[in-house]
Amino acid sequence: xxxxxxxxxxxxxxxxxxxxxxxxxxxxxxxxxxxxxxxxxxxxxxxxxxxxxxxxxxxxxxxxxxxxxxxxxxxxxxxxxxxxxxxxxxxxxxxxxxxxxxxxxxxxxxxxxxxxxxxxxxxxxxxxxxxxxxxxxxxxxxxxxxxxxxxxxxxxxxxxxxxxxxxxxxxxxxxxxxxxxxxxxxxxxxxxxxxxxxxxxxxxxxxxxxxxxxxxxxxxxxxxxxxxxxxxxxxxxxxxxxxxxxxxxxxxxxxxxxxxxxxxxxxxxxxxxxxxxxxxxxxxxxxxxxxxxxxx
Numbered sequence: 001x002x003x004x005x006x007x008x009x010x011x012x013x014x015x016x017x018x019x020x021x022x023x024x025x026x027x028x029x030x031x032x033x034x035x036x037x038x039x040x041x042x043x044x045x046x047x048x049x050x051x052x053x054x055x056x057x058x059x060x061x062x063x064x065x066x067x068x069x070x071x072x073x074x075x076x077x078x079x080x081x082x083x084x085x086x087x088x089x090x091x092x093x094x095x096x097x098x099x100x101x102x103x104x105x106x107x108x109x110x111x112x113x114x115x116x117x118x119x120x121x122x123x124x125x126x127x128x129x130x131x132x133x134x135x136x137x138x139x140x141x142x143x144x145x146x147x148x149x150x151x152x153x154x155x156x157x158x159x160x161x162x163x164x165x166x167x168x169x170x171x172x173x174x175x176x177x178x179x180x181x182x183x184x185x186x187x188x189x190x191x192x193x194x195x196x197x198x199x200x201x202x203x204x205x206x207x208x209x210x211x212x213x214x215x216x217x218x219x220x221x222x223x224x225x226x227x228x229x230x231x232x233x234x235x236x237x238x239x240x241x242x243x244x245x246x247x248x249x250x251x252x253x254x255x256x257x258x259x260x261x262x263x264x265x266x267x268x269x270x271x272x273x274x275x276x277x278x279x280x281x282x283x284x285x286x287x288x289x290x291x292x293x294x295x296x
Contacts, residue, residue: 013235014247020228022254026262027224030216033207035091036198038220039084043191045221050184050230065177066185073182076170077189079163084190085197086160094153101141102157104252107245108134109165114241117169126242129285132277133249139274140256168244172237179234187229246285249278 031038054061066073090099111130114120174182236244253275260267 010235010238011243011247013231014239014244015250017228017231017235018247018250019254020224020231021251023258024220024224025255026258027216027220029263031213031220033213033217034198034202035088036085036194037202037207038217039081039088040191040194040198041217042221042225043081043187043194045218046225046227046229047184047187047191049222049226050180050187053226054180054184059180061181061184062178066181069174069177069182072170072174073185074189076167077186078193079167079170080186081190081193083160083163083167084194086156086163090153090156090160092153093156094150098141098143098150098154099157100252101137101143102154103161103164104137104141104249105134105158106161106164106168107248109162110168110245111242113165113169114245118172118241120240120242122242126246126285129246129281130242132281133246136274136277136281137249137252139270140252140278141274142268142271168236168241171233172241172244174237179230183226183230183233186233187225243285246282249282253278 028038033041087099087103090102108130111122111126115122171182256267256271256275259265260271
């Protein structure tokens with residue numbers, strides 16, 4: 001019974017992290033800085049917040065485990081930062097819809113790799129749910145209406161997706177390391193990887209500092225990065241990779257629902273159908289598994 005409750009708890013953490021990630025667009029509306037600058041500040045603020053919170057709780061970073069996982073932490077941190085950079089560049093060379101649908105191929109890459117890397121059985125149910133979620137994302141992205149344009153941007157988006165899938169895989173391969181510990185290190189390294197990109201692409205002399213922007217940056221850094229990634233990295237190690245991949249689609253779906261109901265942006269019938277397909281496939285893929293286990 002404890003293991004079943006833990007499984008539900010880890011699923012809840014992952015779902016909560018996806019819901020938080022999905023609201024970043026709402027906060028982004030009130031931050032007048034480049035995506036690269038925002039990502040850099042998010043990584044730096046998130047790492048510092050978790051580190052200070054760690055100290056206030058009188059906890060220490062696990063030096064032994066950090067050392068044992070050092071190479072994986074460094075690699076995943078660099079890949080996380082590079083993933084953000086490639087995604088920003090994808091937005092420059094193609095439409096947001098094309099970049100989005102390419103980027104959210106990452107869960108598919110994880111699902112395809114899971115039988116080989118994690119020895120997880122690729123069931124017919126998971127295959128059907130994955131294909132349904134991908135089809136739903138195609139409808140949500142708007143590609144069916146705007147067309148698939150900008151091959152360079154599409155390739156950048158797919159490259160970002162592969163790096164993000166690699167981050168998920170590396171995190172699942174790490175030894176038992178506290179979520180806070182790994183998140184602090186990975187976000188710090190990601191911020192360091194983003195710094196050269198920001199210095200090259202941003203004119204820092206033109207940046208205007210105002211209170212509302214700083215407040216929103218703190219929210220993005222603390223809530224949407226520090227807390228959200230701690231929940232995310234802390235849960236994915238204990239959940240099957242295929243389940244992690246499917247639940248990842250809740251992030252863009254949350255963003256679409258917020259844009260429609262809070263920002264009052266138009267939602268087409270195809271988008272609405274896509275949302276239902278993604279939500280339905282993730283619920284079916286995760287809840288059915290719990291019900292089946294309860295019968296044992």
